[in-house]
Amino acid sequence: MNAKNPSEKQEEKVIDTTRQAVPYQTGNIPGPKMARAVMPAVPGKMLARAKRPLLIVGSKIDSEDVLARVVAMGKAGIQIASVGDSYKYLADKGLDAHYMNMHALASYLCDPQWPGLDGKGGYDLVVFFGITYYYASQAISALKNFSNIKVISIDKYYHPNADMSFGNLKQDVFIAALDEVIAQLPK
Amino acid sequence: MTLKKGSFVIEGLENVQINIGKVGAEEEEIAQGPTPRPEIIGLRDWDYRIIDRYNPVYTPTGDTCDFCTYGKCDLTGNKEGACGIDLEGQSARQALMVSIMGAACHSAHGRHLLNYLIKKYGEDFKIDVGPSNLQAPLTETIMGIQPKTIGDFRPVLDYVEEQLTQLIATTNTGQEGAARDFESKALHAGMLDLLGMEVADIIQISCLGFPKSDEKAPMAEIGMGILDPKKPVVICVGHNIAAPAYILDYMDKNGQFDKIEIAGLCCTAHDMTRYNKTAKIIGSMSKELKYIRSGIPDVLVTDEQCVRADILKEAQKLHIPVIATNEKITYGLPDRSNDSVDAIIDDLVSGKQPGVVLLDFEKIGELVPKLAMKMGPIRKAKGLTALPGDEEFKKLVTKCTKCLQCTRDCPQSLPISDAMAAAVNGDLSLFEILHDKCVGCGRCDYSCPADIPVLNVIEKASQRVIREEKGKMRIGRGQIGDPEIREEGRNLVLGTTPGVLAFVGCGNYPDGTKDVYDIVEEMIQRSYIIITSGCSAMDVGMFKDKDGKTLYERYPGRFVKGNLLNTGSCVSNAHIAATTIKVASIFAGRKTKGNWEEIADYVLNRVGAVGIAWGAYSQKAFAIGTGCNRLGIPVVTGPHGTKYRRAFIGKPYRKETWNVLDGRDGSVINIEPAPEHLMITAETKDELMPLLAKLCFRPSDNSLGRAIKLTHYIELSEKYLKKLPDDWHIYVRNEADLPVAKREQLMKLLGEKGWKIDWEKKKILEGPLRKVDVSFQPTNVPRLCKEVKK
Ligand code: SF4
Ligand code: SF4
Numbered sequence: 001m002n003a004k005n006p007s008e009k010q011e012e013k014v015i016d017t018t019r020q021a022v023p024y025q026t027g028n029i030p031g032p033k034m035a036r037a038v039m040p041a042v043p044g045k046m047l048a049r050a051k052r053p054l055l056i057v058g059s060k061i062d063s064e065d066v067l068a069r070v071v072a073m074g075k076a077g078i079q080i081a082s083v084g085d086s087y088k089y090l091a092d093k094g095l096d097a098h099y100m101n102m103h104a105l106a107s108y109l110c111d112p113q114w115p116g117l118d119g120k121g122g123y124d125l126v127v128f129f130g131i132t133y134y135y136a137s138q139a140i141s142a143l144k145n146f147s148n149i150k151v152i153s154i155d156k157y158y159h160p161n162a163d164m165s166f167g168n169l170k171q172d173v174f175i176a177a178l179d180e181v182i183a184q185l186p187k
Numbered sequence: 188m189t190l191k192k193g194s195f196v197i198e199g200l201e202n203v204q205i206n207i208g209k210v211g212a213e214e215e216e217i218a219q220g221p222t223p224r225p226e227i228i229g230l231r232d233w234d235y236r237i238i239d240r241y242n243p244v245y246t247p248t249g250d251t252c253d254f255c256t257y258g259k260c261d262l263t264g265n266k267e268g269a270c271g272i273d274l275e276g277q278s279a280r281q282a283l284m285v286s287i288m289g290a291a292c293h294s295a296h297g298r299h300l301l302n303y304l305i306k307k308y309g310e311d312f313k314i315d316v317g318p319s320n321l322q323a324p325l326t327e328t329i330m331g332i333q334p335k336t337i338g339d340f341r342p343v344l345d346y347v348e349e350q351l352t353q354l355i356a357t358t359n360t361g362q363e364g365a366a367r368d369f370e371s372k373a374l375h376a377g378m379l380d381l382l383g384m385e386v387a388d389i390i391q392i393s394c395l396g397f398p399k400s401d402e403k404a405p406m407a408e409i410g411m412g413i414l415d416p417k418k419p420v421v422i423c424v425g426h427n428i429a430a431p432a433y434i435l436d437y438m439d440k441n442g443q444f445d446k447i448e449i450a451g452l453c454c455t456a457h458d459m460t461r462y463n464k465t466a467k468i469i470g471s472m473s474k475e476l477k478y479i480r481s482g483i484p485d486v487l488v489t490d491e492q493c494v495r496a497d498i499l500k501e502a503q504k505l506h507i508p509v510i511a512t513n514e515k516i517t518y519g520l521p522d523r524s525n526d527s528v529d530a531i532i533d534d535l536v537s538g539k540q541p542g543v544v545l546l547d548f549e550k551i552g553e554l555v556p557k558l559a560m561k562m563g564p565i566r567k568a569k570g571l572t573a574l575p576g577d578e579e580f581k582k583l584v585t586k587c588t589k590c591l592q593c594t595r596d597c598p599q600s601l602p603i604s605d606a607m608a609a610a611v612n613g614d615l616s617l618f619e620i621l622h623d624k625c626v627g628c629g630r631c632d633y634s635c636p637a638d639i640p641v642l643n644v645i646e647k648a649s650q651r652v653i654r655e656e657k658g659k660m661r662i663g664r665g666q667i668g669d670p671e672i673r674e675e676g677r678n679l680v681l682g683t684t685p686g687v688l689a690f691v692g693c694g695n696y697p698d699g700t701k702d703v704y705d706i707v708e709e710m711i712q713r714s715y716i717i718i719t720s721g722c723s724a725m726d727v728g729m730f731k732d733k734d735g736k737t738l739y740e741r742y743p744g745r746f747v748k749g750n751l752l753n754t755g756s757c758v759s760n761a762h763i764a765a766t767t768i769k770v771a772s773i774f775a776g777r778k779t780k781g782n783w784e785e786i787a788d789y790v791l792n793r794v795g796a797v798g799i800a801w802g803a804y805s806q807k808a809f810a811i812g813t814g815c816n817r818l819g820i821p822v823v824t825g826p827h828g829t830k831y832r833r834a835f836i837g838k839p840y841r842k843e844t845w846n847v848l849d850g851r852d853g854s855v856i857n858i859e860p861a862p863e864h865l866m867i868t869a870e871t872k873d874e875l876m877p878l879l880a881k882l883c884f885r886p887s888d889n890s891l892g893r894a895i896k897l898t899h900y901i902e903l904s905e906k907y908l909k910k911l912p913d914d915w916h917i918y919v920r921n922e923a924d925l926p927v928a929k930r931e932q933l934m935k936l937l938g939e940k941g942w943k944i945d946w947e948k949k950k951i952l953e954g955p956l957r958k959v960d961v962s963f964q965p966t967n968v969p970r971l972c973k974e975v976k977k
Contacts, residue, residue, distance in 0.1 A: 031250030084870030091909035107244040138829030
């Protein structure tokens with residue numbers, strides 16, 4: 001039931017990213033293990049604590065509001081794997097961003113011998129958003145099943161193949177959620 | 188002793204396999220290589236070489252297995268199921284099964300045609316595909332025989348069918364378990380697919396008067412707007428020309444081409460235009476539902492492959508009779524093959540039966556035009572269409588509650604509710620954009636809780652653009668002729684023609700059909716040879732430049748740089764793969780018969796050809812891609828290709844996987860990753876273009892060729908990704924490899940990377956992985972080296 005009493009109404013401004021935690025594309029039900037829906041503070045803190053986190057962004061970061069959040073996360077020192085054609089949006093932003101094919105990246109992340117995007121070794125946490133939904137979902141199914149890396153979706157869609165994910169969000173909630181993630185990162 | 192057809196070994200000469208062709212044939216067929224008619228593990232060593240460099244990457248669509256009654260088993264995290272198979276093995280098994288399905292489809296198509304054509308023309312009917320000595324390159328390379336007549340293809344299809352049965356057997360629970368061997372078997376199925384396609388297309392080219400290596404084949408009209416809907420309209424759907432040929436003949440004989448419109452949907456359309464240039468093309472499978480619902484067709488003729496499962500249901504709503512002409516798709520309809528044409532027509536016109544199965548080609552030829560002449564006036568008088576009228580349309584768009592359920596069910600996640608909202612205010616432009624991006628699947632209709640027939644609304648709103656949808660496509664030419672290979676082979680192997688890009692496969696594009704046009708236009712202007720086939724060939728012809736010309740009208744169709752060739756329907760994909768065999772044989776003098784490994788090794792290391800299945804949806808497309816991979820040809824698909832669950836991706840950082848042998852002395856040379864991948868996807872067309880340029884690198888490139896390829900790789904990356912590629916330098920072997928226009932700038936960058944450079948002489952002294960050696964004979968197969976170094 002979604003009915004709310006007046007006292008709950010007060011809290012409506014506080015975003016809840018755990019609602020609507022059903023696969024965004026209706027038929028995308030992979031199996032018994034599906035992502036745990038989380039509030040933004042969780043990936044934020046995990047990103048802040050991770051030794052070698054990696055942010056993956058794809059071709060869907062072209063809108064100004066989303067791009068600004070990618071830049072903010074990059075400026076907070078998180079290395080970025082820029083998949084698809086997203087590099088064209090990041091080229092002049094002075095970030096630690098590297099072009100990589102998403103399918104190849106999924107394969108390399110599963111390989112303990114991969115030296116990483118900068119030659120400094122593999123990653124212990126992967127966070128992503130802004131990638132064509134089904135493409136990201138398929139690519140991370142490789143990580144889910146054939147690697148030990150933690151994968152978190154902070155996209156506006158529920159991604160069942162991640163370890164953790166937001167639910168399906170409206171654009172304004174999505175942007176607010178990204179801001180909350182960013183708020184947890186070291187300044 | 189009576190000699191029978193087939194292979195045998197003489198006692199004491201176990202290394203010599205003797206193959207006998209037709210008994211009584213003028214010459215016995217002697218294979219030149221070690222693997223004529225390879226069994227299901229006959230080329231496993233070659234497959235392992237591929238797999239060890241291009242590791243299978245699995246992206247499961249589901250984490251469970253429910254093949255047998257032990258299950259459902261949860262394989263998440265690569266756990267084992269009750270039978271012992273893990274998720275890796277299961278994913279590989281699925282890759283094999285998908286390849287088998289595709290190969291069976293093409294081969295059964297070939298078998299249907301072969302039986303029919305032998306019955307009609309006799310088994311001694313000569314093969315004629317144009318100016319070629321190497322008429323059946325895949326057959327020669329796989330079977331070790333040189334077919335001369337259509338009857339010679341009988342043992343070829345016998346072999347394919349027997350091998351496919353063996354492969355299917357391995358997928359049963361309790362059979363093969365190792366992912367690696369499933370993949371080797373999938374590669375085998377892919378190879379069989381190429382062979383089945385070659386048979387199908389060669390026999391139809393030979394018997395049915397299709398263009399034979401014709402670079403100047405005429406243009407055909409294409410698009411949803413090309414037919415005159417006032418005339419009776421016959422639409423043939425599928426891939427098999429047998430039945431439509433009789434309809435075209437009957438119409439021709441009775442002078443009906445100006446009275447009845449006849450066109451095809453999907454690859455049948457290709458072959459109809461190859462058979463009779465009066466026929467027209469509506470478009471790819473994506474247009475099936477859209478065109479049926481427009482109500483324009485008065486008769487639908489189905490054959491096989493890429494025919495929607497709901498055609499009868501959709502047609503019945505609009506009183507369009509369906510004539511099912513192939514045993515593979517019968518829709519539960521009665522078989523009326525033994526009834527009189529007039530009796531069948533009566534039952535269809537009255538609506539007593541919504542359709543019939545009709546397997547007698549003579550009757551089909553007579554019935555369909557007669558039926559169209561009757562149905563046309565009746566249907567047009569009633570104005571039957573599924574599309575809403577103007578008033579209804581306005582009501583429907585206001586019903587949208589913006590719940591986004593349609594977007595969530597749409598394979599392309601199209602922003603349908605935004606278009607609905609704009610249409611409420613009279614703006615149809617967003618719907619017109621959706622019309623091109625929509626693959627016409629109809630899923631949105633089922634999902635809308637407000638009961639809006641979404642696809643019909645999109646199509647109604649897009650009538651203006653649909654009327655203007657009139658393109659041109661050069662009719663399928665068939666094979667690339669030997670003289671063309673002689674002229675171009677050298678440029679390809681040395682790299683001075685930057686590459687052959689083959690745009691093949693279906694219309695499940697991630698962002699509309701226009702992408703294919705844009706990509707082809709960019710690459711052809713850069714002098715790549717562009718080959719098309721199937722639905723991609725159609726979609727390339729759908730768009731025009733500012734002067735109203737399609738790409739087929741702007742670029743000629745010869746196998747030379749900067750040309751645009753359409754080989755034809757799905758089965759003519761075989762000729763694209765076979766072109767690389769021709770290069771190995773005609774340009775390099777490699778023996779073909781029974782010599783797959785050597786040919787594939789040559790192709791992998793020297794022929795800069797790449798397949799692009801940007802909208803691949805079917806099992807057939809995966810089988811074709813997998814067959815190309817076994818032949819050493821890399822393939823890229825669009826993002827939907829990740830749902831095939833398996834790719835072959837190279838790891839440039841694993842240096843040991845990039846060792847090849849120098850055929851002159853067997854010495855081991857560590858090479859640049861060329862080609863870097865064998866099967867991979869890209870997210871968008873902007874990502875795809877530089878990737879294509881990169882996948883055209885081959886170890887055999889000479890410096891001029893490498894400089895040309897590097898120029899395009901760098902320019903495309905700078906243009907579409909706004910960056911110099913991170914790995915450009917690993918493709919540089921000396922200063923002559925550097926693109927001329929950027930030589931200074933790039934040399935400086937190499938200096939910054941620590942390469943030693945003699946700045947006065949502008950020479951690279953130290954840094955590259957290896958030197959350029961024009962006599963280098965790269966090979967991955969030790970036995971092909973003159974002398975193997977220990
Ligand atoms: S018919 Fe078109 S809009 Fe509807 S779900 Fe399919 S692709 Fe999307
Ligand atoms: S499903 Fe129907 S109501 Fe919902 S957004 Fe789509 S068209 Fe509108």
